Amino acid sequence: MRCLSCRRLAFSPICRHCRRLSLAPWPKLRRLGCGLDVVSFYSYDELEPFLLSKHLPHGWLVYNIIAYETFKNVDIPDKEIYALPIDDDSSGGYSHTALLAKCLKRRGYTPLWSVLRAQNRVSYAGQPLSFRLQNPRKFSYSGPSGIEAVLVDDIVTTGLTLQEAYGELRRNGVEISTAFVLADVDR
Ligand SMILES: [Zn+2]
Numbered sequence: 001m002r003c004l005s006c007r008r009l010a011f012s013p014i015c016r017h018c019r020r021l022s023l024a025p026w027p028k029l030r031r032l033g034c035g036l037d038v039v040s041f042y043s044y045d046e047l048e049p050f051l052l053s054k055h056l057p058h059g060w061l062v063y064n065i066i067a068y069e070t071f072k073n074v075d076i077p078d079k080e081i082y083a084l085p086i087d088d089d090s091s092g093g094y095s096h097t098a099l100l101a102k103c104l105k106r107r108g109y110t111p112l113w114s115v116l117r118a119q120n121r122v123s124y125a126g127q128p129l130s131f132r133l134q135n136p137r138k139f140s141y142s143g144p145s146g147i148e149a150v151l152v153d154d155i156v157t158t159g160l161t162l163q164e165a166y167g168e169l170r171r172n173g174v175e176i177s178t179a180f181v182l183a184d185v186d187r
Contacts (some may be wrong), residue, residue, distance in 0.1 A: 004049050005061065013062045014050065018023045023069040028187055032159045034161065036166045037177065038183035040156060041070045047183045050175060058151035060094040063154075067103035070182060076108040083109040084174075086165055087118040087137070101152045104180070109150065115143030116165060124157070132160050139165050145173030 002008065003015035006021055014023070025041035032038060044051075053062045081105040087096035101111040118137040151165055161181050169176050 004053060007072075008145065010129060012057050012065065013053065014065050015073075015127045019065070019069060022050075024068045025073070028184065030156070030159070030186065031183060032163055032166075034163045034166055036159075036162060036179055038156055038159065038162060038179045038181055038184070040181045040187060042183045042185045044183045044185040046153065051183065054096055054154075055092060059096070060099060063094075063096050063099045064103075064173070067100045069102045069107075071100075071107055071180075074104070074107045074180075081109055082143075082147050083152050083180075084116050084143070084169070084176075085111070085113070085123070086116060086151060086161065086164075087139070089117065089121070096154055097152055100160040100180070100182070103139060104150075104152065112143050112149070116141050116169070124161075128139045129158055129160075132158060137161055137164050139167050139168040141172045141174070143172075143174070148175045148177070151176060151179035153179065153181045155183050155185065157185045166185060 003010040003018055004013050005018040008015055012171045027039050027041055030038045050062050052056055053059045083101040085101040088095040088098035105111050116138055116139060122135050125131050166176055
């Protein structure tokens, strides 16, 4: 196969050279209006060639590499903290957010699968903020209450999806301090 970034022949979709060059995570904090701290590891542009493969047959492999390289230096929590993937729906073959949460498991987080689901999955791609506001995700949470967790998603744009998920979790007694996302479109 060819490397998605440099197009050279390689044994994996992201060659060793590009892993070193392109997957050098640089954590940055953005605080949303609701008080949620969003930690992103790349700008969207840096990851775009890889993120665009999300729905291709080898997308899961690409996400696995990115997730591994991104989270391998995340601090191990000193108490039980759950990792909640945003809407880990696998109807497209695999769930990219579930895959990210699985990589956080290696860092000591406890993933909770299929408990935070969106009831509205209309595409936001290319839509203005007004459209997003008129078409909320309508999250429903079915997991345990009285726990501490981090949210996990791949991209943050306006932050509306994360804020909505945060609201639903707070209503259900889940303490959320941080969201981990791969890329922030705003940075
Ligand atoms: Zn390459």
